[in-house]
Amino acid sequence: MPNKPSIFKRATVARSRLFRADEIHLRFSNGEERTYEKLCTGGPGAVLIVPLLDENTVLLVREYAVGIEDYHLALPKGAIDQGESLLEAANRELKEEVGYGARKLQFLKKINLSPAYMEHGINIVLAWDLYAQRLEGDEPEPIEVVPFPLADLLQLIMRPDVCEGRSIAALFMAREWLAGRLQVDSPLVTPEAPGHGQ
Template sequence: MPEKPTILQRQTVAQSRLFRAEQLDLRFSNGVERRYEKLCSGGPGAVLMVPMLDPNTVLMVREYAGGLEDYHLSLPKGAMDKGETPEQSANRELKEEVGYGASKLDYLKCLHLSPSYMEHKIHVLLARDLYPERLAGDEPEPLEIVPCNIDDLLALTMRDDVIEGRTIAALFMARAWLARHG
């Protein structure tokens, strides 16, 4: 593995309520210097859950996405609160977004979104043995809960309204995990 570049300078170049951008001046081991910019994470990360109502039914949510300026179908997700484990965050977010808690949470993987220029990470968890429980959430409008059949995963992920890469990756990981571990 190559030697990590030396950080010559680091500075914040932009900041908003949600984002902070940093500029990094780097020197690589071969002497080449480059300037990188990256979006910095503002907290401990986020969680994305694959809630299985039964062995074949995954609960998805239809919600508005500002980046798309439209609605799309995705898995429930949310920011981790300071001091929470991924499992605690996942159970809280499930209750807020889909009205269920999970008796079983299986940690699948930590994904990084565009690691070339973002620090953002999201923990993917499989949620099973669901039970009804609702907590108040922070969504601006009620989310539509959409039960989907995971058996034909290719058809599900090829739908025009299923476009988020994290959701698609998590669905495939969950289905493979379930096939192996039941």
């Protein structure tokens, strides 16, 4: 593996409410120098949840995406609030977007969206043993929840309204973990839930 290039200059060239763009000057181990732009984000990160209503039914959400200027079908997701663990954030977002909490949560993997120019990543969490509980979220309109058979995953990903790569990757990882073909290092978490253990 080659040596990582050294950063000899960094400057912020643009800033918005959500993002910061940095210009990064690099020197590679062979002496070549290049300038890259990197989209930076603040905050503790984000979660994407694969909620299982039962062993073969995943819950998806249909919501508006300004990037494509249309509605699309994807997994629920959201930012991790300050002071929250990623699993607490996953359970909160699940309650806000889907109307369920989870008695069992499993972190699968953190993935990066476009590592060539963006530092943002998202933590994939599998959630099951669900119970009904809704929290007020910050969505501008009600979110439609769409159950779909996990066994029909290939049919799902070929639908024109399913276009988000991170949701597709998360669904495949969840399917492989459930089948015992994917090993992860993090432990299963069972948060307390209303009525659980009574």
